[in-house]
Structures are given as C-alpha cells and as structure tokens.
Amino acid sequence: MRSKLFVPGSRPELFAKAAASDADGICLDLEDAVVEARKAEARDAVRGFLQGGGATGGKTWIVRVNGLDTPHFAADVAAVAQPGVHVINLPKPESPGDVQAAAEALDRAERDNGVVTPIGLLLNIETPKALRAAAALAAAHPRVVGLQMGLGDLFEPLGIDRREASAVRQAMFAVRMAAGETGVYAYDSAFANVRDVDGFREEAALSRRMGFLGKSCIHPSQVALANEAFRPTDAEIAHSLKVVEAADAATAGGVGAYVVDGRMIDAPFEARARAIVASARRLGLVP
Incomplete structure (x- = not known):
C-alpha cells in the first residue's frame, strides 16, 4: 500500500472516483474530514456504499472512524464493519485498553454484519502519550496490523514546526521501532500542503528510508508522488x-x-x- 487516499465520508460522489484512482488504498473518512453536523449523514453514506459492494477493485479499503471518546465511535464501527473492508483506522488511542475496547466493538459488529474475514486495526499515533506507548498499543490485540504516524495532531498542539526535520525524524524512528518490535507495519502521515510537491517528496523519501510501508494522501495529486516514492528503484x-x-x-x-x-x-x-x-x-x- 504505497499510497492511501483519504476521501471524506460526506462526499459519496467521490467514492467511485477514488476507487478508479491509482491509489493502492482508499480510506473513507468519518473523522476529521466530516463536520460534526454531518457525522450521521456521512456514516450512512459510507455504510450504503459498502453494503452495495463498492469496496472492490483490488485495493485496500479502510474506514477511519471517530475516536473512542466521541459519541460517534460505537455507531461508526457498527455501521462500517462490512464485508470488503480490510482495516478500521482508529484515531488517538492512548492505552492498550483503548485498543482492546475497539477490538471488542469490532468483534460485535462483524458478528452482526456477517463479516467472515477479520478486519484489522490501524492505530494513529497522534499524541505524546501514544508515541511513548506505541509498542504497547501495537501489542494490545492481534487485530492490530499497523501504526500510522499523525504528525499534524502530534506537533501542532505542542508548537512544533511541521517541517522541523529533527522532530519528524525522531517521531518516525520511534514509531518504526515500535512497529518493528511488535511485527506490524508503520505507515506515514498525511502532508497537508498540497501545493508543496517538493516537501511531500522529501518527507515520503525519508519515511521510505526509515522502512515505512507508504504515505497518506489528502488529494489525488499526491497519489502519483507516493507511488513513485515507495516504488523500489x-x-x-x-x-x-x-x-x-x-x-x-x-x-x-x-x-x-x-x-x-x-x-x-x-x-x-x-x-x-x-x-x-x-x-x-x-x-x-x-x-
């Protein structure tokens, strides 16, 4: 999964376009890309797309749900744990108990929705506590398949410049070591400045050298850049x-x-x- 393209769950007209793109993975997003007033609408749109068999095309299909500390988490998981979904992306877990609670919710949803192939959990590392506990989070449940870097959420509240190379390197290295310790993959963060092509390429090249699997994309124009960066030379x-x-x-x-x-x-x-x-x-x- 060299590239993972985020698609707002509130924009169902984009789902088929994303599926036809060159992205290796598609992440239907119910969290940051959807305003509070449209959470239920987005959830219904994603559920309808998945129940209609939309998650096809040889891609990795992911849904980012809202966090455990929100009123939307339980309904999100119950709605989107559908056949065809490979991974649930969990924002801001901070303890093994958070991961286990998410896995239990996923157990129930899979039974209710007739899912026979277990769905994995991709954990976002987005807070200082999660960064410190990354290996424990990854080891908390067999459903965990990867750790995903969340540099924006990690850096911005602390006033750390997103382009500070030393900070990026340290955070990436910590996540990669935690993933290596627990035998899961490490996945890179999104890069918010869509116009900064050189910055995206530079960060993607760094994450590949550090052994990350691929990079998140928030715009279709970034997909080709990620695919190029994570292609073996x-x-x-x-x-x-x-x-x-x-x-x-x-x-x-x-x-x-x-x-x-x-x-x-x-x-x-x-x-x-x-x-x-x-x-x-x-x-x-x-x-």
Missing part, C-alpha cells in the same frame, strides 16, 4: 535479484555468508532483498 531491484540468486546458490552449497556487488550478505540482507523482489513482482516490475 531499478538499482535496488537489480541488486536484490543478484542477492536472491546468490542466496539460493549459497544455501545449496552450505555457505552462510557471501559477497554480492562488494557487500557482505547474510540473513538480514537476504530477507530485505527478497522483500524488495516480492514488491517489484507485485508491481509488475519483474517477471
């Missing part, structure tokens, strides 16, 4: 193919470590090379 693919070939030969010959392109290779490097090759194959970049 030709050089990475070529090197990884050599590593995989050499690894297979080394295994057959009983060799534990070997050299490819002047670099010593052992198990961790082999694992990364195989992941790059698998990604390239999914994208049709290699046979």
Whole structure:
C-alpha cells in the first residue's frame, strides 16, 4: 500500500472516483474530514456504499472512524464493519485498553454484519502519550496490523514546526521501532500542503528510508508522488535479484555468508532483498 487516499465520508460522489484512482488504498473518512453536523449523514453514506459492494477493485479499503471518546465511535464501527473492508483506522488511542475496547466493538459488529474475514486495526499515533506507548498499543490485540504516524495532531498542539526535520525524524524512528518490535507495519502521515510537491517528496523519501510501508494522501495529486516514492528503484531491484540468486546458490552449497556487488550478505540482507523482489513482482516490475 504505497499510497492511501483519504476521501471524506460526506462526499459519496467521490467514492467511485477514488476507487478508479491509482491509489493502492482508499480510506473513507468519518473523522476529521466530516463536520460534526454531518457525522450521521456521512456514516450512512459510507455504510450504503459498502453494503452495495463498492469496496472492490483490488485495493485496500479502510474506514477511519471517530475516536473512542466521541459519541460517534460505537455507531461508526457498527455501521462500517462490512464485508470488503480490510482495516478500521482508529484515531488517538492512548492505552492498550483503548485498543482492546475497539477490538471488542469490532468483534460485535462483524458478528452482526456477517463479516467472515477479520478486519484489522490501524492505530494513529497522534499524541505524546501514544508515541511513548506505541509498542504497547501495537501489542494490545492481534487485530492490530499497523501504526500510522499523525504528525499534524502530534506537533501542532505542542508548537512544533511541521517541517522541523529533527522532530519528524525522531517521531518516525520511534514509531518504526515500535512497529518493528511488535511485527506490524508503520505507515506515514498525511502532508497537508498540497501545493508543496517538493516537501511531500522529501518527507515520503525519508519515511521510505526509515522502512515505512507508504504515505497518506489528502488529494489525488499526491497519489502519483507516493507511488513513485515507495516504488523500489531499478538499482535496488537489480541488486536484490543478484542477492536472491546468490542466496539460493549459497544455501545449496552450505555457505552462510557471501559477497554480492562488494557487500557482505547474510540473513538480514537476504530477507530485505527478497522483500524488495516480492514488491517489484507485485508491481509488475519483474517477471
């Protein structure tokens, strides 16, 4: 999921357009993109779209619900935990108990709505407390599939400049380590300045170097930028193919470590090379 496009739940005329886009994932948003007066209307629109079989097209379908501390959470989950939804995006969890409560609500909704394939939870890391407890949050329930960086919510209340590189790097690194500790993926934040193409590219490149899976997009124009940033480079693919070939030969010959392109290779490097090759194959970049 190199790119995840947010679509306001109150704009059902955009749902099909988003589904036809090049985004790998679509996030129907009931939280920040919907004003308070239209929450119920947006919920009904998303439920109708999902019950009508709209969540198709080989994409990852996500719904961001309102937080546990709002009057909308229970109704949101009950409405949108439908067949075809892969992930529920949970805003601002701060304790393992929050995650467990969300998972229990999802259990009930799946039973009521006839969902047979379990829906995952993507947890937003948007507060200092959540950042400090990120690994505990990720480990709180087997439904958790990923941690998502929320730099706007994390930085703005604290007066931290969104473009302060040292702060961005530290927050990203903390989330990536928490995700690595618990075996879930890390997903990057949205970038609010749609006109700042260079800024989006720079931040996406950083998050890819830090091992994030992809980046959130708040406008269709950002999708191509995210897809480009999280595509394996030709050089990475070529090197990884050599590593995989050499690894297979080394295994057959009983060799534990070997050299490819002047670099010593052992198990961790082999694992990364195989992941790059698998990604390239999914994208049709290699046979």
